[in-house]
Each structure stands twice: as C-alpha cells, then as structure tokens.
Amino acid sequence: SQKIEQNSEALNIQEGKTATLTCNYTNYSPAYLQWYRQDPGRGPVFLLLIRENEKEKRKERLKVTFDTTLKQSLFHITASQPADSATYLCALDMVRPGRRALTFGSGTRLQVQP
Amino acid sequence: GAVVSQHPSWVICKSGTSVKIECRSLDFQATTMFWYRQFPKQSLMLMATSNEGSKATYEQGVEKDKFLINHASLTLSTLTVTSAHPEDSSFYICSAKTGTSIMNTEAFFGQGTRLTVV
Numbered sequence: 001s002q003k004i005e006q007n008s009e010a011l012n013i014q015e016g017k018t019a020t021l022t023c024n025y026t027n028y029s030p031a032y033l034q035w036y037r038q039d040p041g042r043g044p045v046f047l048l049l050i051r052e053n054e055k056e057k058r059k060e061r062l063k064v065t066f067d068t069t070l071k072q073s074l075f076h077i078t079a080s081q082p083a084d085s086a087t088y089l090c091a092l093d094m095v096r097p098g099r100r101a102l103t104f105g106s107g108t109r110l111q112v113q114p
Numbered sequence: 115g116a117v118v119s120q121h122p123s124w125v126i127c128k129s130g131t132s133v134k135i136e137c138r139s140l141d142f143q144a145t146t147m148f149w150y151r152q153f154p155k156q157s158l159m160l161m162a163t164s165n166e167g168s169k170a171t172y173e174q175g176v177e178k179d180k181f182l183i184n185h186a187s188l189t190l191s192t193l194t195v196t197s198a199h200p201e202d203s204s205f206y207i208c209s210a211k212t213g214t215s216i217m218n219t220e221a222f223f224g225q226g227t228r229l230t231v232v
Contacts, residue, residue, distance in 0.1 A: 034220060043120070043207045043223030044158070089157065091221075101148045102209075102221055106157040 002028045004092060006105035013080055014113050021075040021108045023090030030092040033066055033073050038087045038107065047088075048075075080112045116142045116212050120224025127198055127231055135193045135227045137208030143188035144210035148221070149181075152205040164191045198231040205229075 005024045013019050023033070032051045036044035050057045050066045050073065057064045063076040077084050087109045091102040117140040127133050137147055145166050150158040162172045162183050170183035180202075182194040191210075195202055205228055209221040 036223075041205075041226065041228065043118075043209070043226045044221075046220035046222065049220055101160045101163055103160065104157045 002026065002103070004028075004090060004103060004105040006088075006090060006108045008106055008108070010109040010111055012111045012113060015081060017080055019077040019080050019084070019110055019112070021088050021110065023073040023075065023105055025071050025092060028071075028092060029068070032093065033064075034091045034102065035062075035064055035073075035075050036089045036091060036104075038089055040087075044089055044104075077110070080110075082112045082114050085110055085112050116140075116210070116222045118144075118208065118210050118222045118224045120208055120227055122227060123225055124228040125230070127229070129199055129231055130197055132194055132196045133198055133229060135195075135206055135208075135229075137191045137193070137210070137224050139189045139210045139222075142210075142212045144191075144212070145188060147185060147191040147208055147210045149183060149191075149193050150207045150209065152207060152226075154205075158207060161193075195229065198229070200231045203229055203231045 003026045034049045035047045037047055038044045048059055048064045050064045052068050061078045065074045087107040089107040090105045119138045119140055121136045125133055147164045149161045151161050152158045160173050161176045162170045164170045164183045164185040166185045166188050172178045180196055185191040205226050207226040209223040211221050
C-alpha cells in the first residue's frame with residue numbers, strides 16, 4: 001500500500017542551527033510534493049511545492065530537495081528561530097477518479113530552543 | 115495567498131445532536147473543497163472531496179449518512195455531523211484549491227474546528 005513516512009519523534013535543535021526533516025514515501029510516483037507547517041489547533045499552511053523534475057527549491061530560509069530515485073524529500077530550515085517551532089507535514093497528491101486530494105504524512109514536530 | 119474561513123473554530127455539543135461546520139473561500143472560487151479529520155498527534159485523514167453542485171466523494175470507511183457534505187456554491191461547503199457521539203470528537207479541517215489545474219497547486223486550509231461531543 002502507499003505510505004508517506006515522517007519521523008514521528010520530535011526534533012529539538014538550538015537556535016541558529018539548521019533543521020533537517022525527512023519525508024519518505026513508498027509505492028507511489030508523485031508528480032510533485034508539498035510541505036506544510038501546522039501550529040497547534042490550527043490548519044496547515046502551505047510552505048513549498050517541488051515538482052518531480054526539480055531537484056531543489058528554495059524560499060528564504062527554507063530549502064526542499066526531492067529525490068525520486070530514493071523516494072525521499074528533505075526539508076531544511078537554516079538559521080532556525082524559536083518561531084519556527086511547529087509541526088511540519090509533507091504531502092503528496094493521490095490521484096484517483098474524483099479524489100484529487102493531498103495525502104499527508106504524520107508530521108514531524110520541530111522545537112527550536114533559544 | 116487565498117483565504118479559507120472555517121466556522122465555528124470550536125463547538126461542544128450533546129451526544130445525539132447534529133453539528134454543522136462551514137467552510138468558505140473568501141477571495142476565490144473553489145470548485146473543489148476537501149474535508150479532513152485529525153486526531154491528536156496524528157496526521158490529517160481525508161474524509162471526502164466536495165465538488166460544487168454534485169455529490170461528495172467519500173473515502174473508504176467514512177459514513178456518508180453520518181457526515182453530510184453540501185457544496186451548494188463556489189465559495190461554501192458545509193459538513194454536518196449527524197447524531198454525534200463522543201467518538202466523533204476530533205479536529206475537522208477543510209481545504210480548497212485555486213487555479214485551473216487542480217493537480218499542481220497548493221491547498222489552502224481553514225483554521226479548523228474542534229468538535230467535542232459530551
């Protein structure tokens with residue numbers, strides 16, 4: 001069956017360091033992959049989208065890589081700040097008739113210590 | 115970015131009653147909206163895809179008679195939890211996509227509704 005896996009353990013890092021989060025998927029060949037941020041009690045907020053023909057994408061302090069051979073995406077936050085503390089979700093489009101919705105990984109909680 | 119407004123943000127209801135949750139796209143037309151459910155420390159689970167003017171498509175295991183979805187206009191979709199029970203207590207989130215290509219655009223989410231059934 002299709003699976004999207006993220007490290008369920010929380011990631012704790014020191015302010016100023018680079019946070020790296022991993023998203024692995026199996027039995028699926030997505031055309032693109034997305035990353036979202038979710039704060040407690042709130043809906044997810046879109047961060048970045050990367051297509052299968054793109055190796056890397058950047059937006060300010062964020063960087064996403066996409067390796068379709070390894071079936072893996074890495075999400076980096078450089079110069080991390082306490083305000084970056086949140087749960088980060090990766091998502092893939094699951095294309096089935098009438099069901100073009102995003103399927104999410106379980107998310108990784110990031111805690112940036114001041 | 116586009117704004118999706120969800121209401122109410124939280125609701126407490128008695129077991130056996132029904133609760134309606136609204137999802138509005140404020141500055142764009144959403145031909146398709148999605149309803150998710152999220153349990154604590156778990157991911158979002160897709161419940162159904164709502165298309166304007168037609169019946170919703172439910173995911174396997176989701177009771178369509180219990181979770182009624184109506185998408186009567188291009189800016190409004192509603193989810194009604196009928197005859198709610200404590201096990202229906204959860205965080206419900208709607209989302210919508212913009213653009214003509216529904217495949218490769220990001221999704222915009224409402225702020226979610228915390229439902230507690232007592």
